[in-house]
Amino acid sequence: LMVNALAACQKVIVPVQTEFLAPKGLDRMMHTLKIMGKTLSRNFDTIIVPTMFDRRINAAIAAQKQLLLDYKEQIWKGMIPVDTRFRDASQMQSPASIVYPKARGVFAYEKLLNVLDSD
Known part of the structure; x- marks a missing residue:
């Protein structure tokens, strides 16, 4: 696989x-x-x-x-x-980007996504 x-x-x-x-x-x-x-x-x-x-x-x-x-x-x-917000969102069974859109970790993943989109 x-x-x-x-x-x-x-x-x-x-x-x-x-x-x-x-x-x-x-x-x-x-x-x-x-x-x-x-x-x-x-x-x-x-x-x-x-x-x-x-x-x-x-x-x-x-x-x-x-x-x-x-x-x-x-x-x-x-x-x-x-980022503890990831754990909190996981406990709520929701994506961190929905529950905590301004969290540091979410912001970092958005930056990564922008880099990947630009390639």
Whole structure:
């Protein structure tokens, strides 16, 4: 199923938490995409989206810097912050963009959507 989805996609969006171990998982994911790209005879247009970023936590800042160093061509320059409004909206079983349209996280996703729409 994943192979079919990748074969049909125009862009691969890879969310990655800005935590210590997450970039290691991202390395494996990118390696898998490279192998699949060879198998399918194509290069995937990939955008890496840093998520759950908390600027108060040194580990998050370090992980973001490492992502920028390792994947500077593929990483989205913005980031999705930790936002309790996402949890609150989930508990209400409603999209955060409807319940909290002015939330920081919703605003960040709108910025990402604008970047994706412009490509």
